[in-house]
Amino acid sequence: MSSYEELLAQQAKLEKQIEEAKARECAAVIDEIKKKIAIFGITLDELGFSKKELSLRKSTAGKLRVRTRVAPKYRDPQTGVTWSGRGKPPKWIVDQDRASYLI
CATH class of the missing domain: 1.20.5 (Single alpha-helices involved in coiled-coils or other helix-helix interfaces)
Known part of the structure; x- marks a missing residue:
């Protein structure tokens, strides 16, 4: 053995x-x-x-x-477009107070 x-x-x-x-x-x-x-x-x-x-x-x-989707964190009140807060910020939120766009 x-x-x-x-x-x-x-x-x-x-x-x-x-x-x-x-x-x-x-x-x-x-x-x-x-x-x-x-x-x-x-x-x-x-x-x-x-x-x-x-x-x-x-x-x-x-x-x-x-890859999992991230829930949106910000919304443009005029168009309803959302953004998760990741990556390059969209034009509608650049140089703005982000607190007013929070969902």
């Missing part, structure tokens, strides 16, 4: 082999997909991806990032 240390060594060796096999097979699949995209002229839109989504996916390095 194998000792615990021997089994751990075997496990580490198998995990390394699994990662290498996965990398080889993944590269082959990616090459095949690229060839099919080129042959059929498939676009990102047809695949259901936008360039913005792809850059977001790359920046999260494989982690799925879900």
Whole structure:
């Protein structure tokens, strides 16, 4: 019967082999997909991806990032347009007292 240390060594060796096999097979699949995209002229839109989504996916390095909407904090009484208070302020609130626009 194998000792615990021997089994751990075997496990580490198998995990390394699994990662290498996965990398080889993944590269082959990616090459095949690229060839099919080129042959059929498939676009990102047809695949259901936008360039913005792809850059977001790359920046999260494989982690799925879900964006949640922020509730509006300010409202323009004339137009009813709202703003969450994040990002660049809209023209209707620039240089204004924001307390008067609070929802």
